[in-house]
Amino acid sequence: xxxTYFPLVVxxxxxxxxxxxxxxxxxxxxxxxxxxxxxxxxxxIYECGLVSKGDAWVRFRSAYYLYAIIxxxxxxxxxxxxxxxxxFTGLSMAACAAMLVFVLLLVEGLAWAWAKGILTWA
Amino acid sequence: xxxxxxxxxxxxxQGVVVTTLQELYNWGRKSSVWPMQFGLACCAIEMIATTxxxxxxxxxxxxxxxxxxxxxxxxxxxxTVTKKMAPQVVRLYNQMGEPRYVIAMGACAISGGPxxxxxxxxxxxxxxxxxxxxxxxxxxxxxxxxxxxxxLQNKIQAQPLTGPNRxxxxxxxxxxxxxxxxxxxxxxxxxxxxxxWTVPVVIR
Numbered sequence: 001x002x003x004t005y006f007p008l009v010v011x012x013x014x015x016x017x018x019x020x021x022x023x024x025x026x027x028x029x030x031x032x033x034x035x036x037x038x039x040x041x042x043x044x045i046y047e048c049g050l051v052s053k054g055d056a057w058v059r060f061r062s063a064y065y066l067y068a069i070i071x072x073x074x075x076x077x078x079x080x081x082x083x084x085x086x087x088f089t090g091l092s093m094a095a096c097a098a099m100l101v102f103v104l105l106l107v108e109g110l111a112w113a114w115a116k117g118i119l120t121w122a
Numbered sequence: 123x124x125x126x127x128x129x130x131x132x133x134x135x136q137g138v139v140v141t142t143l144q145e146l147y148n149w150g151r152k153s154s155v156w157p158m159q160f161g162l163a164c165c166a167i168e169m170i171a172t173t174x175x176x177x178x179x180x181x182x183x184x185x186x187x188x189x190x191x192x193x194x195x196x197x198x199x200x201x202t203v204t205k206k207m208a209p210q211v212v213r214l215y216n217q218m219g220e221p222r223y224v225i226a227m228g229a230c231a232i233s234g235g236p237x238x239x240x241x242x243x244x245x246x247x248x249x250x251x252x253x254x255x256x257x258x259x260x261x262x263x264x265x266x267x268x269x270x271x272x273x274l275q276n277k278i279q280a281q282p283l284t285g286p287n288r289x290x291x292x293x294x295x296x297x298x299x300x301x302x303x304x305x306x307x308x309x310x311x312x313x314x315x316x317x318x319w320t321v322p323v324v325i326r
Contacts, residue, residue: 049210
């Protein structure tokens with residue numbers, strides 16, 4: 001009884017070893033045999049020939065949340081409208097109403113954004 | 123330990139293969155030289171042609187052009203090195219892992235070529251980094267690049283692993299960083315790396 005899944009355990013161990021053994025061999029080789037010749041330029045992070053300027057941790061303006069909302073409205077709506085349209089003929093009244101409420105909620109967000117003037121590009 | 127070449131060939135005919143660790147090591151090194159994906163000017167077009175199906179650089183184990191200097195062994199200076207670009211070339215060379223090799227491809231890379239008199243062109247990349255193989259031509263045909271590559275392979279194969287001529291990665295004392303020139307008021311500073319290149323004396 002307890003040996004039913006034993007082949008799976010063996011396979012799992014083999015799969016792990018298949019991934020880990022070459023990695024550890026490569027690591028061992030690099031650790032003990034590979035010649036090292038580091039220098040300041042080689043150890044720098046950016047590798048396109050130019051000296052990096054500034055910081056990678058730039059701050060984005062919080063005003064971008066508006067674009068995130070607009071994106072959400074159209075993207076999420078499309079994701080849900082597709083199965084809705086496919087299954088439309090077989091849907092019950094309640095499901096239809098729920099979907100309409102959902103769409104209306106998103107349209108409300110769009111109307112709000114529109115009224116706020118976000119859709120007009122400066 | 124050296125093997126008598128005639129004895130080696132004779133034994134090979136009998137089906138006995140004899141080799142040395144050095145030969146095996148160098149055979150592995152020369153058969154997997156990965157060039158850097160790095161084109162500077164018109165010679166780069168010939169370099170691209172060399173990697174494609176007609177000339178097929180892959181036959182020599184060099185088909186993987188790495189877009190990162192960390193993974194590349196060979197830098198093909200394919201074209202005009204402007205003074206604006208030279209610091210970047212030297213910096214990329216410094217970022218390559220040892221052992222690293224350089225092929226200067228075409229007239230511009232080896233001497234400045236037709237733009238030698240220009241104010242903005244470096245008169246040969248060997249002023250800053252050690253070049254292993256120079257190829258003349260404007261631009262050199264893909265066959266010339268193949269020839270240069272085979273020359274480089276022969277050079278790698280012949281490198282002894284011990285002694286004063288051993289490859290740089292096995293020599294703890296060897297120079298690993300080459301100074302990156304900076305843009306000066308009129309020219310790059312310094313104008314050449316004296317450890318690599320000596321200014322020729324003009325005798326009139």
